[in-house]
Amino acid sequence: MTAIFAVCCGRHKDEQTKIIEKQLQKEAKHLRRQVKILLLGSGESGKSTFIKQMVIINGRGEFTADEVRAYRQQIYQISNLMNFKLGYTSKLYKLEVLCIKIRP
Template identity: 65%
Template structure:
């Protein structure tokens, strides 16, 4: 009877046993795997939650590429949020404590949405970071931020 089914392997075949062991391991791994669906509005913390899970339960460290990507995203978010604040300050009619700050507004507003989507390199951010810091020290920007219920801005920006 064995001669009739030459294409079928014997149950004690070492290759068959190896494959069956791999299938068992894979099933065991899949049973332990947890899948979640995170839903929420933009800026609600979905990505932050996942990054924290990687830190707590994963390798605990980011690769150099991940660090570069996160850094670029942070630079982009800061510039984007400051653009929103500068625009809102003007629309709300809040005056600068120091009118000299007005000359630096274009340094931030020159970044278009497409510029920000392409990313902001570290050298550019280092150039404008003192300007952002200076704007933030002005009472007009602080007052504008306090009125953030009138426009959309990410909550983290104050930090």
């Protein structure tokens, strides 16, 4: 009876070992892809902005609904500002205050 139990438990342990080994290999592969960086800089020097850009370029690939709303609002604000600047410089050019022509 003891011999049968040992053989049975041995097979079970082998299967568990294989599962654990696969998991460890998967985690090791994941850790090799991780990059750790230390960003040093004074306040307002762009550390957070740099990390946000890295996440956008290399990160999770999707934005949360809150991020989409925030980015949409920022894009509209920038778009409005650019349209204002373009219109303002066009008016200055027409009034001959500005001597260079800006292409729209």
